[in-house]
Amino acid sequence: MAAILRLDEAIRECVHDGDTVALEGFTHLIPFAAGHEIIRQKRRGLTVIRMTPDVIYDQLIGAGCVSKIVFSWGGNPGVGSLHRLRDAIEKDWPNPLAVEEHEHAGMAAAYAAGASHLPFGILRGYIGTDLPKHNPNVRFIDCPFTGEKLAAVPAHRPDVTIIHAQKADRKGNVMMWGVVGAQKEAVMAAKRSIVTVEEIVDDLNAPPNSVILPGWIAGAVSEVKGGAFPSYAQGYYARNNAFYKQWDNIAKERDTFLKWIDEHITGTKDFAGFMKSIERVTAHV
Amino acid sequence: MSDYSADEMMTIAAARMMRNGASCFVGIGLPSAAANLARLTHAPDTVLIYESGCIGTKPNVLPLSIGDGELSETADTVVSIVEIFTYWLQGGRIDLGFLGAAQIDRFANINSTVIGDYRRPKTRLPGAGGAPAIAANCGEVLITLRQNKRAFVEKLDFQTSGGHMEGGDSRERMRFPGKGPTAVITDLGIMTPDLVTKELTLTSVHPGVTVDAVRAATGWNLKVAAEVASTPAPGATELSVLRDLQARTAKAHAGQN
Numbered sequence: 001m002a003a004i005l006r007l008d009e010a011i012r013e014c015v016h017d018g019d020t021v022a023l024e025g026f027t028h029l030i031p032f033a034a035g036h037e038i039i040r041q042k043r044r045g046l047t048v049i050r051m052t053p054d055v056i057y058d059q060l061i062g063a064g065c066v067s068k069i070v071f072s073w074g075g076n077p078g079v080g081s082l083h084r085l086r087d088a089i090e091k092d093w094p095n096p097l098a099v100e101e102h103e104h105a106g107m108a109a110a111y112a113a114g115a116s117h118l119p120f121g122i123l124r125g126y127i128g129t130d131l132p133k134h135n136p137n138v139r140f141i142d143c144p145f146t147g148e149k150l151a152a153v154p155a156h157r158p159d160v161t162i163i164h165a166q167k168a169d170r171k172g173n174v175m176m177w178g179v180v181g182a183q184k185e186a187v188m189a190a191k192r193s194i195v196t197v198e199e200i201v202d203d204l205n206a207p208p209n210s211v212i213l214p215g216w217i218a219g220a221v222s223e224v225k226g227g228a229f230p231s232y233a234q235g236y237y238a239r240n241n242a243f244y245k246q247w248d249n250i251a252k253e254r255d256t257f258l259k260w261i262d263e264h265i266t267g268t269k270d271f272a273g274f275m276k277s278i279e280r281v282t283a284h285v
Numbered sequence: 286m287s288d289y290s291a292d293e294m295m296t297i298a299a300a301r302m303m304r305n306g307a308s309c310f311v312g313i314g315l316p317s318a319a320a321n322l323a324r325l326t327h328a329p330d331t332v333l334i335y336e337s338g339c340i341g342t343k344p345n346v347l348p349l350s351i352g353d354g355e356l357s358e359t360a361d362t363v364v365s366i367v368e369i370f371t372y373w374l375q376g377g378r379i380d381l382g383f384l385g386a387a388q389i390d391r392f393a394n395i396n397s398t399v400i401g402d403y404r405r406p407k408t409r410l411p412g413a414g415g416a417p418a419i420a421a422n423c424g425e426v427l428i429t430l431r432q433n434k435r436a437f438v439e440k441l442d443f444q445t446s447g448g449h450m451e452g453g454d455s456r457e458r459m460r461f462p463g464k465g466p467t468a469v470i471t472d473l474g475i476m477t478p479d480l481v482t483k484e485l486t487l488t489s490v491h492p493g494v495t496v497d498a499v500r501a502a503t504g505w506n507l508k509v510a511a512e513v514a515s516t517p518a519p520g521a522t523e524l525s526v527l528r529d530l531q532a533r534t535a536k537a538h539a540g541q542n
Contacts, residue, residue: 026366
C-alpha cells in the first residue's frame with residue numbers, strides 16, 4: 001500500500017544522487033513542489049526524463065541537480081526558450097549537460113514499454129528526421145510479419161517517477177482527470193514513485209475509470225496544496241500565465257536566477273513557504 | 286477593404302486552406318490561430334486535435350500552451366499521450382497536420398531544433414515535440430511561418446520533420462504514411478510543391494506583395510508558377526472573427542478574465 005508521507009520525507013527516501021528521475025506532466029499538473037524539494041535537498045548528478053521539460057526542469061538544471069536530460073520538447077510554453085537549459089547546453093553552466101533527444105511519439109512508446117516491463121518500444125516514427133543521427137538509442141527494425149521498417153527505442157525505466165494529481169484517499173488511491181499526459185505510464189515504468197496531490201480525502205466518491213493508480217501501485221503519496229503552481233490543476237486552479245512570462249526575465253541571467261533560487265527555494269522551508277514568498281508575484285493575477 | 290496586417294493576411298490565407306469536416310492535428314502558435322479561425326468561419330465541423338490528447342476541441346480563446354485547460358474543457362474527448370500518438374496519429378486517422386517552423390527548405394522539410402551546430406548550437410530551439418510524427422503520418426500537411434531569408438534557407442541546420450525530402454519521389458520511396466506538405470502559407474504568399482519535382486513553387490502573392498519581394502525573402506532561387514494568382518484580401522467577417530478571437534485571447538492571458 002502507498003505510504004502517506006510529507007513531501008520532504010518522500011524525496012529524502014526516494015530520490016538519490018545519480019538517480020534517473022521523471023517528473024512528468026504535459027502542461028497540466030506539473031509537479032513543481034516536488035522539483036523544488038529536490039533543489040532544497042541538493043540532489044546531484046540526476047538524469048532527468050520528461051517529454052516536455054519546462055520551467056521546473058529549467059530550475060533543476062540551473063540549480064546544478066542535473067547531468068543528463070532525456071526529452072522531446074524543451075521550452076517555456078507560449079513564451080519561448082528555457083534560458084537555463086540553453087546555458088547548460090550552449091555553455092556548460094553550471095555544469096555540462098548530456099542530451100538524449102527524441103520525438104514525442106518515441107518518448108510515449110518508451111514509457112508504454114517501460115510500464116509493460118518490455119525491453120523496447122516500437123513506433124512508426126523517426127521518419128525524415130535527423131534525430132537518429134544524434135541519438136544512438138533510436139534504431140530501426142523490420143517487422144517480422146510485414147517487413148515494414150519501424151523505429152525502436154529502449155524502454156524508459158526511471159528509478160523514480162514523480163507526478164502531481166488532484167486527489168487521493170488515505171489508502172493512496174489516486175484520482176486524476178483532464179489532460180493526463182503520460183503520467184500513468186511513467187509511474188508504472190518506474191521502480192519507485194511519488195504522487196503529490198491537491199488533497200487527501202477520506203472517500204474519493206470516484207466515478208468508474210477516474211482512479212488512475214490504485215494505492216498498491218502508487219509509492220509515496222504527499223498532500224501538497226497548490227503543488228502544481230504555476231501550472232494548473234483542473235478543478236482547483238488555473239494556469240498562472242503571468243508567472244511563466246516572468247520566468248523568462250528571472251532565468252535570462254545567471255545572477256537573477258541564483259538570487260531567485262536563494263530567495264524562494266533554498267531560502268524557504270517548504271512549498272507553503274515558497275508560495276508565501278512569491279505572494280507579491282501572484283497577488284495581481 | 287480596410288487596413289489589415291501581413292500577419293492577419295497569413296492567418297486568414299492559412300485558415301482558408303482547411304476543409305470543413307477534416308480532422309486536423311494542430312501545432313501551437315500560428316497554426317492554432319489559423320485552425321480556430323477556420324472553425325469559427327467556413328469550417329465549423331472541423332475536428333481540431335492537439336497533441337496533449339484533446340480531440341474535437343472548441344476553445345473560446347487561443348491556448349498559450351498545448352495543454353491548456355481551455356482545450357480539455359471544450360474537447361469531445363481527452364486521451365492519454367500514448368493513445369494520441371498511437372491509435373490516432375500512427376493509426377492514420379488524421380486528415381491534416383498543421384505545423385509551424387523556424388526554418389524551411391525548398392522541399393518543405395522543416396527545422397525546429399537548433400540554429401547552428403547540433404552539439405554547440407548558436408540557438409537552441411525547443412525541439413521536435415510531435416512534429417516529426419505529424420509530418421509523417423497525417424494525410425497531408427500545411428505549414429505556416431513568416432517568410433524571410435533566415436527562415437527560408439538553402440540548407441537546414443537540422444532537419445526535424447520530413448517534407449518532400451530530396452524532392453521527386455523520394456518521400457514515397459521512404460514509405461512515409463502521409464503524402465506530406467501540400468502548401469506553405471506565409472505573410473507574403475502561398476507556395477505549393479511542384480507535382481513532379483516537389484519543389485516549392487510560388488502560386489499566389491498576397492495583395493500589395495510583388496513576386497520579386499517574395500524572391501528577395503527566400504534563401505534559394507525560388508521557383509515561380511507561370512501564372513501567379515493574387516490572394517483575395519481578407520473579408521470583413523474573416524477579419525472581425527480573427528480580431529475578436531485575438532482580443533478575447535489577450536484578455537484571458539493577461540489574467541483579467
